[in-house]
Each structure stands twice: as C-alpha cells, then as structure tokens.
Amino acid sequence: MRILLVSPESKVWNSRAHIHNGLGYLAGSLLANGYTDVTLHDGAVEDQSVADVLDRARAEQRAYDVVGISAPTVLIENAWATARDAQARGAITILGGPHLTLEPDESMQKPEVDLVVRGEGEDALIEILRVLEAVSSQRSAVSDARLRNILGLSWRDAAGRVMHNLDRPLRLDLDNIPLPAYELFRIERYTNLNPLTDGLDPHARAYTIVTSRGCPYKCTYCSKPITGDTWRGRSVENVVKEWRMLVKDFRATEIGITDDIWNLDLKRAKDLCRALIDEGLNTVPWVTIHGMKVNHTDLELFQLMKRAGCKRVGFGVESGDEYILKRVVKKAQTLDQVRAAFKHAKAAGLQTMGFFIYGMPGETEATMEKTTRLALELDPDLGNFMIAAPFPGTELWKLIEKDGILFSHTWDDYAIHSDRAHFQVGDLTAELVERKWHEAYRRFYFRPQRIARRLLMRDTWRNAPQRARDALRFFRGAH
Numbered sequence: 126m127r128i129l130l131v132s133p134e135s136k137v138w139n140s141r142a143h144i145h146n147g148l149g150y151l152a153g154s155l156l157a158n159g160y161t162d163v164t165l166h167d168g169a170v171e172d173q174s175v176a177d178v179l180d181r182a183r184a185e186q187r188a189y190d191v192v193g194i195s196a197p198t199v200l201i202e203n204a205w206a207t208a209r210d211a212q213a214r215g216a217i218t219i220l221g222g223p224h225l226t227l228e229p230d231e232s233m234q235k236p237e238v239d240l241v242v243r244g245e246g247e248d249a250l251i252e253i254l255r256v257l258e259a260v261s262s263q264r265s266a267v268s269d270a271r272l273r274n275i276l277g278l279s280w281r282d283a284a285g286r287v288m289h290n291l292d293r294p295l296r297l298d299l300d301n302i303p304l305p306a307y308e309l310f311r312i313e314r315y316t317n318l319n320p321l322t323d324g325l326d327p328h329a330r331a332y333t334i335v336t337s338r339g340c341p342y343k344c345t346y347c348s349k350p351i352t353g354d355t356w357r358g359r360s361v362e363n364v365v366k367e368w369r370m371l372v373k374d375f376r377a378t379e380i381g382i383t384d385d386i387w388n389l390d391l392k393r394a395k396d397l398c399r400a401l402i403d404e405g406l407n408t409v410p411w412v413t414i415h416g417m418k419v420n421h422t423d424l425e426l427f428q429l430m431k432r433a434g435c436k437r438v439g440f441g442v443e444s445g446d447e448y449i450l451k452r453v454v455k456k457a458q459t460l461d462q463v464r465a466a467f468k469h470a471k472a473a474g475l476q477t478m479g480f481f482i483y484g485m486p487g488e489t490e491a492t493m494e495k496t497t498r499l500a501l502e503l504d505p506d507l508g509n510f511m512i513a514a515p516f517p518g519t520e521l522w523k524l525i526e527k528d529g530i531l532f533s534h535t536w537d538d539y540a541i542h543s544d545r546a547h548f549q550v551g552d553l554t555a556e557l558v559e560r561k562w563h564e565a566y567r568r569f570y571f572r573p574q575r576i577a578r579r580l581l582m583r584d585t586w587r588n589a590p591q592r593a594r595d596a597l598r599f600f601r602g603a604h
C-alpha cells in the first residue's frame with residue numbers, strides 16, 4: 126500500500142518552516158508496522174503540487190492508495206482542496222489534525238473527504254489501513270462496517286450516514302510510540318528554528334522534538350484539541366535516546382522543543398538538562414518553540430538549560446495587565462513571576478523571547494498600553510505580538526460567539542499573526558486593537574538601542590530583503 130502524508134501548502138503568513146512532527150510520528154508508526162512505502166509532502170517546502178506528485182506516480186504505475194492530510198484550523202480550506210485533487214486521482218483521503226478534531230462533521234459533509242481521524246492519529250491510522258487492506262475493493266472499504274470499531278474515527282456507513290465513533294483516549298505511554306521518521310523530511314529545506322540565527326548557517330539541519338504532550342492549564346485563547354489537558358511526559362531516558370539520534374545520526378545543527386509545556390515538572394526538566402550534559406549532547410544549540418510557563422521555572426533551571434546547550438527561551442507573557450492576565454486570559458501566572466523568569470533566564474545567559482496578545486475581551490487602550498510597556502521593560506531579544514484569534518472550541522471562541530461580532534469569515538482568516546482584528550466585543554473596537562498592535566511593534570523594534578543591536582547582527586544583513594518585507598508589513602495600515 127502506497128501512502129502519501131501531506132501538510133497542505135500554506136498561504137498563512139509565517140516566516141518559519143518547521144518540520145511537521147505530527148506527520149513524522151504518523152510515518153514512524155507506519156514504518157514500525159510494516160507500511161514501508163510512505164512519502165511526506167510538506168507544502169511549505171515542496172516545489173511540486175500534490176496533484177503533480179499524484180499524476181507523476183500514476184504515470185509511473187505507482188499510484189498512491191491513500192493520501193493522509195493534516196490541518197490546523199487555518200489550513201483546512203487547503204486541506205479540502207488537496208483532498209479533491211487526491212480523490213479525483215483515485216486515492217482514499219483521510220484528514221486529521223487539530224481542526225478535524227474540533228469540527229469533524231464539517232469535513233465529513235465534503236464528498237472529497239473519505240475519513241476523518243480525531244485526536245492523536247498513530248494508532249487510528251494503522252487500524253484504518255488494516256481494514257482497507259482486508260477489503261478487496263478499496264473505494265467501498267471506506268464504508269466497511271469494521272471501521273465502526275476504530276476509536277476517534279468519523280466515516281460514512283454503507284447507507285451514506287456520517288458516523289462519529291467514540292473518542293480515542295489519549296496515549297499515556299508516550300515512550301512506546303515509535304519515534305518520528307525523521308529520515309523522510311527534506312531537512313535541508315527548513316529554516317532555522319531560532320529567528321535570531323536565521324540564515325547564519327546555510328546548511329542548517331533543524332529538527333524538532335516533542336518531550337511531552339498536553340497541558341493542564343486552561344488559557345482562554347489556547348486551542349489544544351490534540352494534546353489535551355492531561356500532561357504526559359516521556360521519560361528522560363527515552364527523550365535522551367531520541368536526542369542522541371538527532372545529534373549523532375541525523376547531524377542536527379539545531380533542535381527545538383515543541384511541547385505545550387515542557388517544564389511543567391520542574392524536576393524532570395532539570396533532569397533532562399543534566400542528562401544532556403552528562404551524555405555530551407549539549408553541543409547542538411536548542412530552543413523552546415512554544416513558550417515556557419514562567420511559574421514552573423527558577424534560576425537553577427535556566428542555568429542547567431544554558432549548560433545543556435539551550436540558546437533561547439520563549440515565554441507566554443500575554444498581558445501587562447494583572448486583571449486581564451488573571452481573569453480574561455486565565456494564564457495562572459503573575460506579573461512578578463513573569464519578571465522573575467526573564468531576570469533568571471537573562472542572568473543564565475539565555476536569549477529571551479516574549480509572546481504578547483492584543484485585543485482580548487475587556488481590554489482597553491490602557492490595558493494594551495500596559496502590555497506594550499511590559500514588553501519594553503522586559504526587553505526580550507524577540508517580541509512576538511499577536512492579535513487575539515478565537516479558535517473554535519476555546520473559551521474565547523464561546524465568548525465571542527455569544528457577545529461579540531466575528532470578522533473572520535473563512536478559516537484561513539484565523540492566523541494569529543494577521544495584522545487585522547478577528548472580532549469586536551463590547552467597546553473595544555478593531556481599529557483600536559490594530560493601532561495598539563502596530564504601535565507595539567514600532568515602539569519595541571524601532572528603539573535606537575535595539576536598532577543598533579540589530580545592525581550588529583550578521584543575520585540582519587543576510588536576510589535584509591525579508592527583514593524589509595516584515596518591517597513594511599508591520600507599518601502597513603499603521604496609524
């Protein structure tokens with residue numbers, strides 16, 4: 126059976142192209158279960174369209190039987206288009222990923238979508254393929270009654286009725302999931318993981334690693350349909366085994382931790398750093414991609430991270446207003462904890478990055494101003510300012526549905542890094558949010574001392590066209 130796993134082409138603004146570890150995990154499970162004919166196609170880095178890949182394979186008598194497509198909310202429209210292309214070329218189409226887990230029925234209403242997998246997909250995909258293999262006519266297999274037993278699957282029965290099987294429980298034994306099939310990524314095509322080092326190494330081999338899944342916090346804007354609320358950490362030994370593989374076998378030049386919250390268990394986080402130091406795996410620089418949670422840190426952690434090879438840490442700061450932080454974002458952290466984390470990380474010699482949100486319900490010009498001032502006070506090496514985006518299933522989404530006016534009409538309008546407000550609620554106007562967002566970028570990045578610092582960085586000159594485009598983008602529409 127030939128399987129093509131696809132991350133659709135993205136028109137969502139994103140200066141970063143990182144490997145898709147979810148597809149890596151699916152491919153790893155396929156290989157471990159004897160499905161050896163697997164190809165990864167990441168639209169972010171490929172030259173050819175999926176349609177061209179499928180046409181060429183058919184012309185060579187090596188047609189793909191199954192095309193699995195992954196989609197967060199912002200890519201779902203592209204995922205449907207890909208499914209149309211794939212199904213028209215005879216492949217069975219399976220969709221999975223965050224958006225499918227949130228809105229499975231919407232996709233099951235599309236004839237081009239044969240099957241939808243909700244939640245973690247490693248086991249479900251294997252179970253589906255076993256059923257497809259057992260049925261002689263593959264197209265009718267997508268309605269085979271045996272699919273009824275596959276947890277987390279949405280499908281159509283022989284009468285064409287959409288069936289949503291029971292949810293699949295989260296995998297608790299992460300150590301037993303086969304490692305991602307890293308060898309299938311065209312690694313030379315991905316960008317650096319740390320924007321501060323973009324372009325410095327033209328031969329960068331940047332890999333990401335997931336050391337835990339899930340997060341027990343309930344920030345109101347956060348969409349975590351796949352990894353869920355139950356934190357599940359891999360053992361330090363198991364993570365180190367993968368880390369060693371990335372360093373020694375795959376010759377990684379950079380590694381990024383993409384967990385929702387890798388430092389929830391502070392002792393485990395420190396043990397992991399100690400193990401990386403003891404094993405001599407601290408030679409390859411690493412960063413935290415998703416923000417760390419400030420209230421699970423201390424100076425010793427950052428010192429150990431530094432010794433373990435970490436270069437940069439990111440923190441979800443979100444708001445400079447204590448009330449918004451606690452009651453609206455529900456971040457479960459205080460501004461003092463934010464300040465302490467930045468202080469300790471800097472003291473340990475790490476570069477820092479802060480994530481800040483503008484336009485949460487209940488915000489005013491004054492609260493957003495506090496956020497900008499906090500960003501200036503913390504002065505991270507990178508400030509990432511985002512306009513609040515209400516992803517389906519989040520508390521923010523429910524609130525906007527009830528009391529707000531939503532401006533986003535198609536799913537690709539939901540990009541966090543958009544320069545447009547996605548909604549209006551109460552007295553907070555879109556115009557004000559966009560103005561404060563633009564202003565935050567301007568005031569943060571166009572301070573004389575920061576410009577001077579930037580001009581001294583090699584990356585600024587290597588990536589001058591991209592930097593100029595970004596700068597223009599932030600100014601566009603600025604008031």
Ligand code: B12
Nearest residue numbers: 146147193194195197198221222242245246348540541542
């Ligand atoms: C690393 C990361 C990135 C990286 C790389 C993204 C990538 N291609 O993987 C970068 C920085 C590029 C990125 C960008 C964005 N991201 Co992001 N990202 C993550 C992060 C932190 C980790 C992803 C990961 O490795 N997960 C672990 C793997 C194992 O899970 P997975 O990828 O979901 O795959 C599993 C299942 O979904 C399922 N599955 C997935 N695909 C398929 C396909 C088939 C056929 C099947 C059967 C199953 C299946 O099986 C997989 C294995 O269990 C997640 C948070 C998270 N914890 O998931 C956010 C997350 C996915 N990102 C998110 C968002 C919002 C974005 C952006 C839209 C931000 C923006 N610019 O506006 C962009 C979208 C760009 C894009 N092209 O995708 C949201 C998505 C929410 C939603 N409802 O869609 C998340 C969940 C963060 C959050 N909590 O809000 N992101």
Ligand code: SF4
Nearest residue numbers: 340342343344347385
């Ligand atoms: S934003 Fe981070 S801390 Fe908050 S719920 Fe999401 S993953 Fe957890």
